[in-house]
Amino acid sequence: MAYNSIQATQAALERGEVKTTDLVGEYLAAINEHAHLNIYVEVFAEEAMRIAKRQDEARAQGARLGKMAGVILSIKDVICYEGHAVSAGSKILEGFVSPYTATALQRLLDEDVIVIGRTNCDEFAMGSGNENSFYGPTRNAADVTRVPGGSSGGAAVSVQAGTCLLAMGSSTGGSVRQPASFCGLFGFKPTYGRISRHGLIAYGSSFDQIGYLANNPQDIALALQLSAGADMYDATAPNKILPAYSTQPAETEPKSIAYFADLMESEALAPEIRAAMQKTFAKFEAAGHKMVPVKFSYFDYVVPAYYVLTTAEASSNLSRFDGMRYGHRAQDANNLNETYTKSRTEGFGTEVQRRILLGTFVLSSGYYDAYYGKAQKVRRLIRDQLQGILDAHDFILMPVSPSAPWPIGEQTDDPVANYLADIYTVLANLAGLPAAAIPVETDSPLPVGYQLMADQWEEGKLLQFMRGMSIDA
Numbered sequence: 001m002a003y004n005s006i007q008a009t010q011a012a013l014e015r016g017e018v019k020t021t022d023l024v025g026e027y028l029a030a031i032n033e034h035a036h037l038n039i040y041v042e043v044f045a046e047e048a049m050r051i052a053k054r055q056d057e058a059r060a061q062g063a064r065l066g067k068m069a070g071v072i073l074s075i076k077d078v079i080c081y082e083g084h085a086v087s088a089g090s091k092i093l094e095g096f097v098s099p100y101t102a103t104a105l106q107r108l109l110d111e112d113v114i115v116i117g118r119t120n121c122d123e124f125a126m127g128s129g130n131e132n133s134f135y136g137p138t139r140n141a142a143d144v145t146r147v148p149g150g151s152s153g154g155a156a157v158s159v160q161a162g163t164c165l166l167a168m169g170s171s172t173g174g175s176v177r178q179p180a181s182f183c184g185l186f187g188f189k190p191t192y193g194r195i196s197r198h199g200l201i202a203y204g205s206s207f208d209q210i211g212y213l214a215n216n217p218q219d220i221a222l223a224l225q226l227s228a229g230a231d232m233y234d235a236t237a238p239n240k241i242l243p244a245y246s247t248q249p250a251e252t253e254p255k256s257i258a259y260f261a262d263l264m265e266s267e268a269l270a271p272e273i274r275a276a277m278q279k280t281f282a283k284f285e286a287a288g289h290k291m292v293p294v295k296f297s298y299f300d301y302v303v304p305a306y307y308v309l310t311t312a313e314a315s316s317n318l319s320r321f322d323g324m325r326y327g328h329r330a331q332d333a334n335n336l337n338e339t340y341t342k343s344r345t346e347g348f349g350t351e352v353q354r355r356i357l358l359g360t361f362v363l364s365s366g367y368y369d370a371y372y373g374k375a376q377k378v379r380r381l382i383r384d385q386l387q388g389i390l391d392a393h394d395f396i397l398m399p400v401s402p403s404a405p406w407p408i409g410e411q412t413d414d415p416v417a418n419y420l421a422d423i424y425t426v427l428a429n430l431a432g433l434p435a436a437a438i439p440v441e442t443d444s445p446l447p448v449g450y451q452l453m454a455d456q457w458e459e460g461k462l463l464q465f466m467r468g469m470s471i472d473a
């Protein structure tokens with residue numbers, strides 16, 4: 001039987017109770033059993049088995065293995081892995097094979113992690129339900145008629161359905177926390193710059209961060225510790241001291257926790273979310289934490305600012321997919337311009353096209369100041385106000401999403417409804433702050449989580465607190 005933490009897995013391997021090849025075999029069986037959930041775009045079955053065998057042999061000979069030995073990881077289909085296809089859930093990258101490996105992944109490979117496959121996601125990570133993938137929707141294992149969240153939907157279900165131990169995802173506006181919450185997992189987005197973006201296919205470069213989805217905070221702490229830190233290929237990953245997250249103790253000392261009072265009771269929250277928030281609030285109070293109501297003045301501007309800025313960045317980032325350099329090229333084009341137009345029209349899905357058009361519009365001369373320039377100012381105001389709150393308090397408590405996982409297909413004709421549901425997660429990306437989704441024990445059949453946001457570079461403090469809260473859970 002597969003184990004549900006890195007520590008338990010490695011202890012069992014060391015005791016000789018199980019072999020790495022057995023683990024891979026079980027995960028591959030789980031992948032087959034859950035094929036109807038459409039979790040993976042590609043499974044690296046043979047390769048994973050081959051590496052597992054090599055690790056077992058090395059272990060038998062007494063060799064010292066890396067800190068991720070025996071850990072089976074899934075990677076979202078936006079993470080580059082040398083010699084492996086990567087498509088960002090898009091037809092436009094059809095047949096593209098990555099010539100190099102993302103820094104974060106390379107660091108885990110150097111510690112003997114085993115990659116079992118690449119997971120389905122919204123095309124170019126644009127979406128909240130995994131319904132915008134060229135490969136079709138991924139299904140929530142808790143209720144197959146519902147979305148698993150997005151854009152790292154496949155990543156979330158890969159762990160939820162027991163097809164791997166840990167998932168590497170990415171977050172531009174909530175794509176790790178929201179699917180984690182929809183699937184009953186821990187999801188973690190670090191401070192902007194904590195993990196190198198080298199080898200992560202770009203969506204909104206000033207927002208994008210690699211993050212992890214796991215069964216517990218300890219697994220996230222180890223993965224973060226091993227994959228984060230300065231990188232010569234990403235100037236936004238600064239040369240800061242990297243704490244040893246995995247050995248920091250669980251923390252249960254009383255904390256000062258800010259919350260937005262009007263939001264806790266808000267009618268805009270689905271009843272099960274409101275109930276989960278109230279339950280979390282009561283649990284925090286019972287644990288001796290000081291709950292402090294605070295005000296945030298910009299909720300009306302959060303989603304518009306996010307969508308103006310990210311579509312602008314996306315329109316620029318996605319201009320490289322032109323039919324000439326990567327992936328799909330239209331067959332019946334007669335000149336260069338026609339090749340660009342036809343390849344992009346055939347290669348990109350509806351949502352990606354919508355966002356490229358929107359982003360090109362907000363950047364166009366005559367509208368730049370009114371939209372892009374203004375949204376940048378709003379971003380600054382949002383960041384300053386959140387910073388003020390975090391100067392006075394340890395964490396901010398919020399819902400992850402105002403809604404529970406919705407039925408597949410329900411929101412496809414209403415992109416704005418989809419965008420509005422991102423309101424609580426995009427805040428951390430707008431401000432570059434670390435944030436986590438933490439599951440709530442609930443009687444409802446659909447999983448739900450709450451969100452905690454911390455100050456810049458305080459991942460360690462947040463993870464310690466998460467461990468403290470999950471011990472007495």
Ligand code: GLN
Pocket residue numbers: 125126127128150151170171172173174175176203310422
């Ligand atoms: N749902 C948000 C969007 O569509 C966030 C996606 C993400 O974090 N990649 O942009």
